[in-house]
Amino acid sequence: MSVLELRDAGFSYGSRSVLDDVSLGIAEGESVGLVGESGAGKSTILRLLLGLAAPRDGSVLFDGRPLDLRDRSLMRRFRASVQPVFQDPYSSLDPRQRIDRIVGEPLRSLGLARGADAASRVEEAVAAVGLDADTLTRYPHEFSGGQRQRIAIARALVSRPRVLLADEPVSALDVTTRVQVIDLLARLRRENGLTLVMVSHDLSAVASVCERTVVLQHGRIVEAGATRSILSSPSTAYARQLVAAVPRLPR
């Protein structure tokens, strides 16, 4: 059974439809990349899977049950299990808060842990992303972009989620840091059995982490399958064009 699923989902901003008839199941433990260009609907799918918006038609299922944004106990369980990582680590961390408070925020808002228990889970999450314990008493401005993205990932891990939904998690990072954060995501997946859904316009980032790739264009899925086969033998014209356009290093 899928841990998360979109069934015949559509979404509109006002009168403009940005997603049509999208069906997508995410199995426990798998890693799926959503790729496509601006306006393809990648981030909209992620918003639906995160329960930040309800679909115009179709449904979003969590453990096989339709997600009901008004069902508070279901949504609380959902939020603890499905955590987001956003693109820009400069705007996603509150500059006035210390790192321990930022990382511990999901524990407070979801009522998962308090006091010493919460503190030890925050320490555990920060260690899991490869940062020192002295990180906890500092503020976001003291960290580089790559370190901030690690902090954002620690915050996503603190509720011990089953699924991470990452929206362009490495796009704002320099290439040397990008590789390190990609390695971190791959390791977390391997060691914690995390399910990962990653939206990216960068095919090499998706290829580094995701076993399965879904190609979107104009709000529809045009191709889906093993990342390896989409890269080596894309079957639709659009996927072929997308793969061929990726800048490559000379041999």
Added chain:
Amino acid sequence: MTLLDVTGLTVRADAAPLVDDVSFTLDAGDRVGLIGESGSGKSLTSLAAVGLLPPALRVSGSVRLDGHEIVGTPDARLRALRGPVAQVVFQEPLTALDPLMRVGKQIAEPLRRHLNLRGGALGEAVATALSEVALTDPRIARAYPHELSGGQRQRVAIAIALAARPQLLIADEPTTALDVTVQDAVLTLLERLIAERDMALLFVSHDLAVVSRMVERIVVLQRGVAVEEGPVDRVLRDPQHPYTRALVASARALDAALDASEGDAE
């Protein structure tokens, strides 16, 4: 002939230099890349080459463009020089274009100023400039920038930059804001125009794969210092400086993922 000669260029905001004693040269027809990560000083270096740095920054050293010293020269005198010698295409065409002016008029401006075209000849030159950047729809000349796609806007910005037939085109991350298929098309366009006009190119980018497609030689910048310079294939094959080695290794790891794609970074 040396078109751009940068010697000991140093740019400071306060005490710490943002560009620190950078030197390189570019001859007519050369294609050179400035590569580095955020804060490496690559954009400041390219802006200094044409005297477009913000006045609050202090510049020392020498930049000679087609034999004329740029550092310390008043803006009014630089303007006459820039047109036929060096033009810049920036990363974000929406901010480089005037939002209130139809794009045809924006292309006409440099044609009028530098080539002294008027009337019907000017209209024809605008149409030709647009068709050279593969914008053949006649409605585009009458459009405002916000009515165009990102790729179309960058083509317009290229048409404006090339209008005065410069000997050197400076492209500062010209495709970073574009989708990958659009990036590919714009790079192909730049390659064709540069070859046809035998222009020199100074290409600024954080992306080694893009840079290596566009240029023959690269200068690697790290925190304002030029740490390595050489032919692209040599730098990629045998990087000397530890920073270049890290940069090349990271780019290679991402590139290799596209071939291997084991669903795992290691």
